[in-house]
Amino acid sequence: MNTMNPIRKTARAIGVGLLALAVPAALVAPTVPAAAASGNKLDQxxxxxxxxxxxxxxxxxxxRGGQQLTGKMVLKRPGKIRFEYSGDVPVLIVSDGSRLTMLDYEVNQKQVWPIKNSPLGALLQPDGDIxxxxxxxxxxxxxxxxxxxxxPKHPEYGVLTLIFEKNASAPGGMELAGWVSVDAQNKVTKILLDNQRYGMSVSNGTFMFKDVKPRTRR
Structure with a gap:
């Protein structure tokens, strides 16, 4: 019988899907053809x-079922990111610049991916070519x-759709509002960012973590 806490189950499923953006429906309705948009928006x-x-x-x-979790994200380029959940969700997602690690402290499980092999590679990989x-x-x-x-040569890496909003106070005049991620198993994960702040000092120690305890054999 599966008695996993529904909130933790949601966090684990989302973590395995590796994070995407809760884009309001109005933003994704295809009412303005991409070809009609400014030709340099991609470069911007x-x-x-x-x-x-x-x-x-x-x-x-x-x-997937509409469950919502909240938390804090810290990003340091190139390659480092940390997702720490609020409340009693014992799941942590961290990239140290080369590997993306998801830790579930309640069941002592850890999963690790090279960042280039995950949907978030487009955001994190130092030499990624968007x-x-x-x-x-x-x-x-x-x-x-x-x-x-x-x-196209590596469909197993998944798909990442980055969403930017015009904001003169953000770096480059465009603010990263979030993203939509689809992994190789077609699992969609959604993230919406708020209260963005830029340019603060962030120690590399922010992207260290307490490892899970190894399982003991009986």
Whole structure:
């Protein structure tokens, strides 16, 4: 009988799916053809992303059944990110610059992926080429830019759709509002960012973590 706490079950399922954006339906309705959008929006978004040195934000994560989790995200480029959940969710997701690790402290389980092999690779990989694999997607708002990133040679890496909103105070004049991630098993995960702050000092120790306890054999 499966007695897993529903909140932790949701966090684990979302963690395995590896994080995406809760985009309001109005933002993804294809009412404005991508071809009609400004031809340099892709370049602008890439420039804005690369202009981020450090960033913190609150996030809201929405699962398949509509369950919501909240927490704090810390980003340090290149390659480092930390998702720490609020409340009693014993799941932590951290990238140290090369590997993305999900830890479930309640059941002492750990999963590790090279960042290039995950949907988040487009955001985290130091040498990731969004210009090469990114496609400008349609939105219905001139101040919203949606970029779908997929490596056609490696479908197993999944798909990441980055969402930017025009904001003069953000690096590059465009603010990362979140993303939509689809992994190789077609699991969709959604993240919406809020309270974004940039340029603060972030220690590399932020991306260290307490390892799970190894299982003991009887």
């Amino acid at each position: 978004a890439v420039t804005a992303l690369r202009a981020i040195n450090t960033m913190t934000a609150s996030f809201t994560q929405i699962g 210009n090469k694999y990114g496609t400008l997607m349609p939105t219905n708002h001139a101040d919203v830019t949606s970029i779908r990133v997929k490596d």
